[in-house]
Amino acid sequence: MSLVSVIGAGSLANVFANVLHDFLPEFKLHSVLARNQEKAQVFASKYNCSAVFSFEDFLKNAAPVVVELAGGAALKEYTLPILKSGRTLICLSSGAFTDDAFKQEAICTAAKNNGRICIVNGAIGGLDFLQTCALQRGASEVVIETTKSPKSLLGAPALEGKTLDLTKKMVVFEGGVQEAIKGFPKNINVGVITALASENPHTKVKIVSDPEVHSNTHKIIYRSALADAVMEFSGKPDPANPKSSTTAALSAAACLKNLYSPISFW
Incomplete structure (x- = not known):
């Protein structure tokens, strides 16, 4: 044991x-x-x-x-x-x-x-693919789009002083991974994992607030001379901690x- x-x-x-x-x-x-x-x-x-x-x-x-x-x-x-x-x-x-x-x-x-x-991969997968493609050492484009319910985003530093509409779908962030994790430290670890696995510090992050969703959805788009991929993962929020899956x-x-x-x- x-x-x-x-x-x-x-x-x-x-x-x-x-x-x-x-x-x-x-x-x-x-x-x-x-x-x-x-x-x-x-x-x-x-x-x-x-x-x-x-x-x-x-x-x-x-x-x-x-x-x-x-x-x-x-x-x-x-x-x-x-x-x-x-x-x-x-x-x-x-x-x-x-x-x-x-x-x-x-x-x-x-x-x-x-x-x-x-x-660990956390709420996503495909890190093996991203690491494999990173071995080519060529240029790549990596984007991760995360969609969550507005309630799971409340309290994020990036939203301080702002009113988040709890009734409609909206983009609350678009930018680099470092800015994303500073603004949403409890919501976007998946963006950091994606950037680390792909060895792409220029990974782009998009965060969407959607009151109609009942899952945390993460869509990774990868493009390079070696391969293209679209990977989507949808996991239920943890009942005791809706900010995570x-x-x-x-x-x-x-x-x-x-x-x-x-x-x-x-």
Whole structure:
């Protein structure tokens, strides 16, 4: 049985833990780190693991694999120490890697200490195709269009001081991936993942608010001299966290399974 530690005790962490408990018995949760002590204690009791409230204490005894399900700020704070300890870090909040200096430091730290960074696909797929095409090192055009309900976009920094019409379909953002993740940090990690996998920092992001939708839909358009592709993914919002999709947490579990499985699909 392989041990796993998690950072975060919110809705996505619970989805991840439930998958391990119900479908991946070869894994056992070892510990959880969360700022909210009450949530961490409830989580630990439910999944029979230890709750830790200090990162220093967490790192002393964490499992060989740590799964981040706590948001970009937590990922940025904890990534380097985890990698320095030689552990594998499975990341859900990929938006932190729009900071190129941080990304390069994380890569170097992992390389020097036999650590590993696994950025999961979250609510989308097709990253294998994007990575394959990126090997050509030629020019490419990458666009990702995300459509969500207006309620899931409320609270985004880009909408501060603005009135979002909750009754009609409208484009709320068009621009580069770095600007997108700053304006919608809880909505557009998929844009960052797309840019990283395609190795295209000029990936364009379009965010659409649509009151008629009941799913989070992400459409990736890729064009280059090598290949063209249109990939569309539609996942139901997590009931406890409509800003994210349930498949985001499932992708972390799938990544964990691939790390230890004698056969993997890439």
